[in-house]
Amino acid sequence: MFRLQYISYVPEGATEIVGAVAELGDQVSSGDPILVAAAPVESVVLTPVSAGNLAAYDGVDLALRLGSSAVDVSGVEVTGAEAAVVAAALDEAVRTGAARVEISDGAPSTYSGGILVLRAPETTGTVPSTAVLIEATSVACLLSVGPSGGLEDLTPLPLTTATAGNELGTIVVDEAAIGAQVVRDVSALAEKDRTCR
Numbered sequence: 500m501f502r503l504q505y506i507s508y509v510p511e512g513a514t515e516i517v518g519a520v521a522e523l524g525d526q527v528s529s530g531d532p533i534l535v536a537a538a539p540v541e542s543v544v545l546t547p548v549s550a551g552n553l554a555a556y557d558g559v560d561l562a563l564r565l566g567s568s569a570v571d572v573s574g575v576e577v578t579g580a581e582a583a584v585v586a587a588a589l590d591e592a593v594r595t596g597a598a599r600v601e602i603s604d605g606a607p608s609t610y611s612g613g614i615l616v617l618r619a620p621e622t623t624g625t626v627p628s629t630a631v632l633i634e635a636t637s638v639a640c641l642l643s644v645g646p647s648g649g650l651e652d653l654t655p656l657p658l659t660t661a662t663a664g665n666e667l668g669t670i671v672v673d674e675a676a677i678g679a680q681v682v683r684d685v686s687a688l689a690e691k692d693r694t695c696r
Contacts, residue, residue: 540586545575545615553615560618565589566597571618589613623660624677625669629684631661632695640695641672641681642688648680650688655695656681 515537521527545563547553557574563585570588577585589610592598598612626641632655633639639661645652656676664671685693 540582542576542578543572543582543585543589545572545613548611556615562616562618563588564614564616565592565612566595568592568597569616572615575615622674622677623671624674625664625666626672626676626681627683628668628670629686630681631658631670631672632685632693633661634695638695641676641679642685642692643679643681650682650692653682653688653692657695 516534517537518535520532520535527533545553553575557576559574561572561574562569563572565588568588568591570585572585573581589598589600592612593600593610598610601609601611630641631639632642639658640655641658643654643656644650645654656679658672658676660671660673662671663669682688
């Protein structure tokens, strides 16, 4: 006769019973397993669906969007308590249909359907690389044209961000430059007009 109060040992971290080893009518001895508990989640590794590498995002504040909900993650590999929170969110997403899971014996579960996003994305713009003026002192700026649209009233827009864009020949620039009318090719300007001061 087996009663629940006979259980004397449950593995640490076991929070959910996933199945029974013994069936009704089986004879069991002391030490025989009766129930199987879900193993605690030790780590979650986020990987892209297609070829690519997320290593650049390790340690970046990210969020894993699962349908209409999201869970914060501290990088592409999470462990400990954070991994348990992510795993619970994934299981809930599977339950609601926002994600899918593939489970195979002895292998880690594979979930799909999540979207990895920056928790606090930075707004940036892009300009042609020829629009960025870089002085000998490494100061970079864009030259904004005046209200008349002519070159007689050029105003420098200092850049704190000026990195290569995703498309060939583009530069990613600060949010402050979005919407500004700038000179497309600073090399076409007269020498006296090519200054960030």
